[in-house]
Amino acid sequence: MSSGNRGGGRGGGNYGPRGGSGSFRGDRGGRGGRGGGGRGGYGGPTGSGQQTIQVFPNSQGQNPQVTKVEDALHPATKHKLDLGSLKLTEGFPGRPGYGTRGTKVELTANYVELLPPSNMTLHRYDIQISPVAAAKGGAKGKGKGKGKAQAEGSAASTTGRYITVFDFFRITYNRVLQDPQLPLVNCGNRDNPMYLPAEVCLVLPGQTSKSKLDSAQAQHMIRHAVRKPWENAAAIVREGVQTVGLDENANVLLRSFGLKITPGLIKVPGRILFGPKVIYKNNKAAGLRFGSWNMSDIKFNIGASLAKWSYLMVSIPGIRDSFDQQSLRAVMDEFHAALQKIGVNAAQPFPGQRLQLQHPDDPALDSALQRAAGALDLLFIILPGANIPLYKRIKTIADKNYGIHTICSVGSKLAKDRGRDQYMANVALKFNLKLGGINQMVENKNLGIIDQNKTMIVGIDVTHPSPGSSSNAPSVSAMVASIDKFLGQWPATLRIQRARQESVDDLTEMLKSRLGLWKTKGKHAALPENILIYRDGVSEGQYDMVLSQEFPQLRRACEQMYPAADTKKGLPRFTIIVCGKRHKTRFYPITEQDCDRSGNTKPGTVVDRGVTEARNWDFFLQAHAALQGTARPCHYYIVHDEIFRQIYAKSIPLPFQSIADIVEDLTHNMCYLFGRATKAVSLCPPAYYADLACERARCYLASLFDTPSPSTVPSVTGTSAAGGTGQPTADDVQIHQKLKDTMFYI
DSSP, X not given: OOOOOOSSSOOOGGGOTTTOEEEEEEEEOOOOSOOOOOOOSSOOOTTSSOOOOOOOOOHHXXXXXXXXXXXXXXXXXXXXXXXXXXXXXXXXXXXXXXXXXXXXXXXXXXXXXXXOSEEOOHHHHTOOOOHHHHHHOOOBEESOBOSBOOOOOOOSOOSSSEEOHHHHHHHHHOOOOSOTTSBEEEOSOSSSOOEEEGGGOEEOTTOBOOSOOOHHHHHHHHHHHOOOHHHHHHHIIIIIHHHHTOOTTTOHHHHHTTOOOOSSEEEEEEEEOOOOOEEEGGGEEOOOBTTBOOOTTOOOSBOOEEOSEEEEEEEOTTSOOSOOHHHHHHHHHHHHHHHHHHTOEEOOOOOOEEEEOSSTTOHHHHHHHHHHHHHOSEEEEEESSOOHHHHHHHHHIIIIIIOOEEEXXXXXXXXXXXXXXXXXXXXXXXXXXXXXXXXXXEOGGGGGGGGGTOEEEEEEEEEOOOTTSOTTOOEXXXXXXXXXXXXXXXXXXEEEESTTOOSOSOHHHHHHHHHHHHHHTTTOSXXXXXXXEEEESOXXXXXXXXXXXXXXXXXXXXXXXXXHHHHHTXXXXXXXXXXXXXXXXXXXXXXXXXXXXTSSBOTTEEEOSSSSOSSSXXXXXXXXXXXXXXXXXXXXXXXXXXHHHHHTSSOOOTTOOSHHHHHHHHHHHHTTOOTTOSBOOSSOHHHHHHHHHHHHHHHHTHHHHOOOOOSSSOOOSSSSOOSOOSOOOGGGGOOOTTTTTSOTTO
């Protein structure tokens, strides 16, 4: 790693051998007349400041060999991977922006799935027919139809009277529809519908697919798209620059504006932070290696107790069971021993059962879970395969209806002899968290102000309906919060709100519930003096929204909960940090000694100069080690800070040289406290846990959120129903009283 400072002051020597400063290659960049320098004041969203005037070449108009798909330009002649019903193509999204080193052009490489030209038919596009509409029969319209095409009836004229679409096409075009049971496609709108039979419609090629890939397509796509980091960087420089028209020799528009894009990737200074000391029971330290560790000869810090539990093996016709009764009992005895070895105080499980289901909606599942809830604290369920609908139904029934903890495992994974001890240890992580235990901690000195037990950490996220979801599908918000300084337990609360609304509606009541748990579960006499919030799911253009719409709700909660004396003293202090993973910035090490095993920058890499916001406070942190491909750092943007500026206004403790160092180090150290893993994670755990809670809510609302699994072609956007009926209510995400204050979502 080459030497150098970040600019604006310090090097990184105080961080030791792995904490020195260094340089990395980042986004593609060009200068725009602005030099480097300081970051300006802390806090304040991007909305204030200079307005960007975009002068960006449109290569599609200049080059017929380039096609534009959404925000990316794609070489038209480049080979496209055939995924059966889809084509995978590589493109280069780009945009201009400001950094502390001047104007830059952000350019990266990604892949997108495209729809091929084809007929729109029911079996290929998974269009659902509502059972209610089908039972009533297809409706008729004046010169237009809806519902089914309707083979019944005949007419001599189509003018001034109602007629089925089937008859309209037969009379007007002398075309007899081959499959009148297919639904119709509304090519107009709700007020002025224009219905066409699906079989006469063609899908235009080159449109992006919004539906989820099936497992085979996803695996094929990953194998094709994954590249070594240096290969990805070379593709951006070699192909991307030419594709988007940034070559001044070939682009007249650039020359006419006097613009020149500096060749190569921007070289930015970065540092590698020390990983914290991860400790388990009896202060035993885990051996960290490349940001991860194993549980060999280690016990949880606080092991939970489990007195009443059992197991259930689910069988479905057509799928072979992974165990017979005898082998299942032997494996469960082994699993019980593994739980005790790792620190869970688990009693011997009650004898398990085999449950035969005909399909995921079989009522027998509800009955089995109801019986278990009356006698057990936890039920371990062995699934016949990765059956997502079955998993979602189990979680919905257990979490909401009966209040019993469930942990699911795929039978084939549990049956493997090789690596089973490690697999069981990983499953045990969930056992301990659900039951209220604490898995790992980090050394007190690594948590700064949190170690004083006066700071509550909060995570907030929002999940939105997918493009193919029902029109009734809502957005769901989640809030998690720590209950003490150990950061081991994060109970969650869920809310539904208007679809695709970015701001969270009910933050006042959500925060009040978390403050209540701080006192009851955390056993605190007083409410926290500091509330540090990690807000996930906010796009760059929504930072103002966090301050103008969400922050006042949080303040209101504290005004209602805190004593007047605390409020007069300005308590609690708030700091709000927005976490972003959906960005285009990537970093590539310059020298081989700066690489990890995958060729990426090493875990702990932080960059806060060069490609960060010139006017505000933000940083990029790659806390994790990427398993494959190019590591994606998390972008942390501090939109409001009262905690760190006030506490460290007079003195900054060593080895830190700025308030920014303190926040970066604290965020990095918390990435080692994600209780479901024995490795540093890419997203700070409060935001990660909130994301998991949102995903669990999607299980409860599966009838509204999920589209049918694609067969040969994903669904096409249209007016066909994609799930459940009726308006969702708060009860749809209401957790049972027995589980609501636990980590039920793990």
